[in-house]
Amino acid sequence: MQFVINRDALLKPLQMVSGAIERRHNLPILSNVLLDVSGDTLSLTGTDLEVELVASTVQLQVQTPGRITVPAKKLLDICRSLPESSDIAVQMQGESCILSCGKTKFTLSTLSAAEYPNLESWQGEVELKLSRQQLRKLLDDTAFSMANQDVRYYLNGLLFEVDNGTLTAVATDGHRLAMSTLPLPAVAGQQKQIIIPRKGVLEIMRLLANDEQLVSLSLGQNHIRLSDSSFSFSSKLIDGRFPDYRRVLPRNSTKLVTAHRSVLKDACTRASILSNEKYRGVRFTLSPSELQIVANNPEHEQAEEVIEVEYQGDNLEIGFNVGYLLDVLNSLSTDLVILHLNDSNSSALLEGVGNEGAAYVVMPMRL
Numbered sequence: 001m002q003f004v005i006n007r008d009a010l011l012k013p014l015q016m017v018s019g020a021i022e023r024r025h026n027l028p029i030l031s032n033v034l035l036d037v038s039g040d041t042l043s044l045t046g047t048d049l050e051v052e053l054v055a056s057t058v059q060l061q062v063q064t065p066g067r068i069t070v071p072a073k074k075l076l077d078i079c080r081s082l083p084e085s086s087d088i089a090v091q092m093q094g095e096s097c098i099l100s101c102g103k104t105k106f107t108l109s110t111l112s113a114a115e116y117p118n119l120e121s122w123q124g125e126v127e128l129k130l131s132r133q134q135l136r137k138l139l140d141d142t143a144f145s146m147a148n149q150d151v152r153y154y155l156n157g158l159l160f161e162v163d164n165g166t167l168t169a170v171a172t173d174g175h176r177l178a179m180s181t182l183p184l185p186a187v188a189g190q191q192k193q194i195i196i197p198r199k200g201v202l203e204i205m206r207l208l209a210n211d212e213q214l215v216s217l218s219l220g221q222n223h224i225r226l227s228d229s230s231f232s233f234s235s236k237l238i239d240g241r242f243p244d245y246r247r248v249l250p251r252n253s254t255k256l257v258t259a260h261r262s263v264l265k266d267a268c269t270r271a272s273i274l275s276n277e278k279y280r281g282v283r284f285t286l287s288p289s290e291l292q293i294v295a296n297n298p299e300h301e302q303a304e305e306v307i308e309v310e311y312q313g314d315n316l317e318i319g320f321n322v323g324y325l326l327d328v329l330n331s332l333s334t335d336l337v338i339l340h341l342n343d344s345n346s347s348a349l350l351e352g353v354g355n356e357g358a359a360y361v362v363m364p365m366r367l
Contacts, residue, residue: 007086018072019053022048032070036067042057124225131214177360197235320364
């Protein structure tokens with residue numbers, strides 16, 4: 001294998017695939033990146049056996065094709081350290097990979113490409129086309145509600161559901177739930193539910209630019225694949241049954257509260273300063289046109305704030321984890337937010353006025 005490539009043309013795909021590579025792993029080859037030169041294309045592959053990321057570039061001069069694996073972090077650090085727009089010559093010499101740039105030379109150890117693991121081949125059952133911006137919004141709306149290392153392993157990820165011409169993303173950790181829907185008429189009549197693991201979700205969010213370029217999403221029995229013009233990302237799925245999120249959504253709310261999102265967010269932020277660091281509880285006391293927010297802590301300190309809201313119902317007192325509320329308010333970008341409430345023991349449903357498709361459920365707290 002021998003080729004010459006511009007440092008910047010190599011750095012971009014290398015940075016992409018590095019996110020999928022585990023630096024500390026029992027299998028040394030999983031710390032390596034696979035370099036595959038075929039025709040006029042260089043493909044780079046990184047995997048940790050759960051996710052796999054392939055990025056490619058044609059901005060190189062190929063002398064000899066071939067395949068080899070080299071330490072990913074070392075190669076990335078070398079590329080970052082070299083001058084911008086410089087050319088790197090790469091060639092195999094025995095069992096070593098030689099990188100030359102001007103008078104600078106690096107010799108890297110290698111492992112055989114034949115030993116590099118690939119995710120098994122699979123067929124997609126549902127194929128979707130959507131813009132990077134649309135997919136990004138689905139994940140931005142919901143990913144913060146995923147559980148992290150929960151014993152209920154199926155919560156440590158995000159549900160994608162294709163049903164009746166819509167794609168719905170749902171995440172919950174058992175205390176709060178985030179849901180976002182996107183109309184996709186092209187998949188009308190198809191149904192599919194998958195759970196993408198947390199690492200896969202975070203990798204997709206890292207890879208996606210916020211623009212209108214189309215991407216392909218392939219949903220299989222045990223895998224998901226995201227394909228872009230510059231990369232292909234695959235991930236195994238969580239094998240489990242996601243809770244029926246529709247049963248969690250509050251119905252027929254009797255109390256509607258409309259507030260300015262920024263005003264409510266700022267008030268919650270200030271109240272959180274003196275909330276209990278462990279339980280993060282704040283008390284909402286509603287009365288006509290007014291919301292009082294109170295936080296206490298074990299040091300007998302208290303924060304209290306009153307804001308104006310649109311509300312004409314009976315007085316109501318209810319407690320929430322202020323961190324969960326702030327996550328929702330930070331995710332929304334609308335000027336106004338609506339809280340759907342029933343009583344002090346029932347969940348609250350939050351929606352942004354004009355933010356179609358996104359809804360959030362927060363469980364109440366006993367204070």
